[in-house]
Every structure is written in C-alpha cells, then in structure tokens.
Amino acid sequence: MDFSERFPIWGKLTPSEQKMLLASVSLRTASKGTVVHKGNLDCSGLLLLTSGQLRAYILSDEGREITVYRLFEHDLCLFSASCIMRSIQFELFIEAEKDTEFWLIPPDIYHRLMEGSVAVANYTNEIMASRFSEVMWLMEQIMWKSMDKRLADFLLQESSIEGTARLQLTHETIANHLGTHREVVTRLLRYLQNEGLVTLSRGVVELKDEKALQRLS
Amino acid sequence: MDFSERFPIWGKLTPSEQKMLLASVSLRTASKGTVVHKGNLDCSGLLLLTSGQLRAYILSDEGREITVYRLFEHDLCLFSASCIMRSIQFELFIEAEKDTEFWLIPPDIYHRLMEGSVAVANYTNEIMASRFSEVMWLMEQIMWKSMDKRLADFLLQESSIEGTARLQLTHETIANHLGTHREVVTRLLRYLQNEGLVTLSRGVVELKDEKALQRLS
Numbered sequence: 176m177d178f179s180e181r182f183p184i185w186g187k188l189t190p191s192e193q194k195m196l197l198a199s200v201s202l203r204t205a206s207k208g209t210v211v212h213k214g215n216l217d218c219s220g221l222l223l224l225t226s227g228q229l230r231a232y233i234l235s236d237e238g239r240e241i242t243v244y245r246l247f248e249h250d251l252c253l254f255s256a257s258c259i260m261r262s263i264q265f266e267l268f269i270e271a272e273k274d275t276e277f278w279l280i281p282p283d284i285y286h287r288l289m290e291g292s293v294a295v296a297n298y299t300n301e302i303m304a305s306r307f308s309e310v311m312w313l314m315e316q317i318m319w320k321s322m323d324k325r326l327a328d329f330l331l332q333e334s335s336i337e338g339t340a341r342l343q344l345t346h347e348t349i350a351n352h353l354g355t356h357r358e359v360v361t362r363l364l365r366y367l368q369n370e371g372l373v374t375l376s377r378g379v380v381e382l383k384d385e386k387a388l389q390r391l392s
Numbered sequence: 393m394d395f396s397e398r399f400p401i402w403g404k405l406t407p408s409e410q411k412m413l414l415a416s417v418s419l420r421t422a423s424k425g426t427v428v429h430k431g432n433l434d435c436s437g438l439l440l441l442t443s444g445q446l447r448a449y450i451l452s453d454e455g456r457e458i459t460v461y462r463l464f465e466h467d468l469c470l471f472s473a474s475c476i477m478r479s480i481q482f483e484l485f486i487e488a489e490k491d492t493e494f495w496l497i498p499p500d501i502y503h504r505l506m507e508g509s510v511a512v513a514n515y516t517n518e519i520m521a522s523r524f525s526e527v528m529w530l531m532e533q534i535m536w537k538s539m540d541k542r543l544a545d546f547l548l549q550e551s552s553i554e555g556t557a558r559l560q561l562t563h564e565t566i567a568n569h570l571g572t573h574r575e576v577v578t579r580l581l582r583y584l585q586n587e588g589l590v591t592l593s594r595g596v597v598e599l600k601d602e603k604a605l606q607r608l609s
Contacts, residue, residue, distance in 0.1 A: 265524070319452040
C-alpha cells in the first residue's frame with residue numbers, strides 16, 4: 176500500500192495538493208523503545224502508521240510517566256507536529272512500543288495544506304477531537320476509578336491488543352502506563368494473584384480469569 | 393459592540409457567510425447557577441461570551457465534579473455544540489458561574505460554515521487546541537501535584553479573577569472545582585489557617601499571605 180491509499184482524505188485533495196504531499200512524505204521506521212517525539216521543542220512532522228504501535232505519555236519533573244493514548248496501524252499522530260498550531264501548549268512524549276513503520280509528513284507541508292484545504296482542516300479537527308476524547312476518558316478514569324479497577328482494565332486492554340493472556344510486562348512498565356509507583360502495582364498484582372485472577376512470574380503477568388477481571392474493572 | 397465586532401475571524405468570512413451568521417445568532421443570558429450544557433445529548437450551539445463566566449466540568453456517577461476549564465468575556469464555548477463533530481465523545485457540563493451574556497450560534501449554521509470555510513475550520517482547530525492544552529495542564533496538576541498545592545493555586549487564581557483577597561466560597565464549591573471531597577478541603581484550609589496563610593469564616597476564605605501561598609503552589 177502506498178501513501179495515497181493510506182491517507183484517509185486523499186480523494187478530497189486537489190491534484191496539486193496531492194503532488195505536493197507525495198513529493199514531501201517519506202517512509203520511516205522507529206525501533207521498539209525509540210522516543211520519536213520529545214515535547215514541544217520537537218516538531219518532526221505528522222506520522223501516519225503503517226505498522227507497529229506508539230504510546231503518547233506525559234512526564235513529571237521527577238521522571239514519572241502516564242500513558243495518555245496509543246496509536247496503531249492507520250492512525251495519524253498529530254502532536255508530533257505540535258508546532259503547526261500555536262495553541263498546542265503542552266509537553267507530550269511519544270515512544271515506539273513496538274518496531275513501527277510510518278509515513279512522515281513534514282510539518283510545514285501539512286500546515287500549508289491545512290491553510291489551503293477545508294478538507295484537511297476539518298480532518299485535523301476530527302483527529303484532535305478523537306485524542307481529546309481519549310484524554311477526557313483517561314481523566315474520568317483517574318478521577319473516579321480506584322487503581323485496582325484501572326489495573327484490571329489495563330491488563331484486559333493489553334491482552335486484547337497482544338492477542339494473548341500471557342503478557343510480557345514488568346511492574347515498572349505497568350506503573351508508567353498508569354501513572355503510579357511500581358510498589359503500588361506490585362501490591363495490587365499480588366492481591367489479584369491471591370484472588371486467582373492472574374499468575375505472576377518474572378516479567379510476565381498471565382491472566383487466569385478474564386471474566387472476574389471484567390467484573391472488577 | 394455587536395456580533396461582527398465580537399467574532400474573532402469576522403473579517404475572514406465572505407459577505408454571504410457573514411449574512412448567514414448574522415441572521416442566525418441571538419443574544420442570550422444565563423443567570424448564575426444555570427447549567428447551560430448537559431453532556432452530549434445537549435447541542436444548543438456555540439456561545440461567544442460578552443460578559444460573565446462559565447465553568448466546564450465533568451461529573452461522576454456519584455455526583456462528584458471537577459472543573460476542567462473556565463470561559464470568560466471574548467471566549468468561544470465550542471463543546472456546547474459537541475454534535476458538530478462526531479469525534480467529540482465525552483460528557484461535559486457547562487454552568488454559569490456568574491450572570492452571563494453570550495451570542496448563541498446555532499450548531500447547524502456553524503457546522504455549515506466549518507464545512508465551507510477554511511478560516512472557520514482552522515479557527516475551530518485553534519479553539520480546540522487551547523481547551524486541549526488546558527485539560528492537559530489539569531491532568532499534570534492531578535497527576536503530579538499534591539492537593540495542598542492545588543488548593544493554594546486555586547485560591548490564588550480565584551483571587552486574581554475576582555480582584556479581591558476575600559473570596560466568597562464554600563468548602564463544597566472548592567471541592568467541586570478540585571475534584572475532591574469537602575472534608576479534604578476543610579482539613580487543608582484549617583492547615584493553611586494554622587500556618588497564617590488564610591483566615592476562614594462562614595462561606596468566606598480570606599487570603600492573608602499571598603507570597604506564602606505562591607511558594608506553596
């Protein structure tokens with residue numbers, strides 16, 4: 176699949192817009208663990224994922240993390256081009272959770288398209304509204320849900336993404352997703368193990384009773 | 393000041409767009425305490441504030457609240473017209489904190505403008521990015537800041553908005569802004585009173601040492 180088949184509103188662009196975009200995009204890869212965007216000083220461009228997985232997170236002064244959303248194949252990563260809108264005033268970090276391949280759209284080219292094309296501007300609106308909705312969902316989780324429920328929810332989500340009940344995850348990694356301390360995750364996982372919902376071994380959490388996890392979450 | 397002087401990108405509209413907009417807007421008022429938007433079932437339109445103050449908040453199943461941002465004179469309230477974008481998938485409530493006057497722009501008219509005008513579409517993008525930035529700021533506060541610091545910050549912000557050190561606020565109201573329980577606010581305010589930073593009387597919090605509050609926040 177080439178870029179024109181990947182870009183969702185390709186058919187709404189004029190031939191000259193299509194030409195400008197095609198001439199500027201490039202296919203890139205980021206290996207697992209690479210931080211592809213480091214806050215607002217960074218403006219590498221928009222990423223249109225063809226495979227792999229990214230996670231967007233925020234970082235505290237003390238190095239704590241919380242995952243705010245994830246991006247998968249077909250998703251467009253807008254905030255890696257935060258310089259295209261002056262009202263984007265927050266520091267987001269984006270990391271490849273798996274080996275990831277993406278089309279890179281340079282920020283100046285996308286900005287020029289947005290300024291000229293009502294289709295691109297409205298598509299950008301929808302992308303931003305989607306991410307906004309994910310962040311608001313997370314806000315509700317953080318505010319109204321206890322950590323054991325959030326952990327159960329996260330484990331079920333991971334299992335669904337990976338297609339397996341045997342998850343290769345350290346307690347530290349889980350803590351960084353959920354924005355808490357490793358010790359809290361360890362304590363809650365042991366509780367879940369005692370209740371027969373999971374079994375723990377080194378670097379692995381295995382789900383044993385998904386229905387009970389669903390009831391908990 | 394009439395609508396054309398209030399609407400920030402008036403000059404970027406075509407004469408026919410200006411005519412359509414002017415024919416559809418109406419000047420409305422909401423008295424203090426009125427909930428002007430009740431989640432996604434509601435889609436009254438965009439509000440362009442000419443005076444007063446609104447707060448946007450989320451609500452838990454148990455009736456707990458947290459303020460996510462506020463709107464003042466000249467601000468445009470986008471999410472009271474959440475139906476204009478299908479990707480807006482969260483339940484926001486908006487309440488008049490003071491007697492408020494605003495121009496109401498019907499959602500279908502604004503949607504038609506967005507679909508036809510690149511200026512309106514990009515302006516909407518900037519508005520959404522601003523609110524997104526405010527929500528991300530709040531997320532960082534919730535995640536990395538203790539409640540005493542958030543309370544100090546809130547009191548200083550209120551004092552700046554109201555232009556007085558004598559704030560008419562119940563502990564319940566403060567709790568609903570910060571997304572916590574009244575008892576927590578009462579305990580923290582008493583601590584601040586013991587330290588000489590505020591004095592408390594019925595329905596009033598008076599700031600006594602703004603510099604110390606700033607150091608705390």
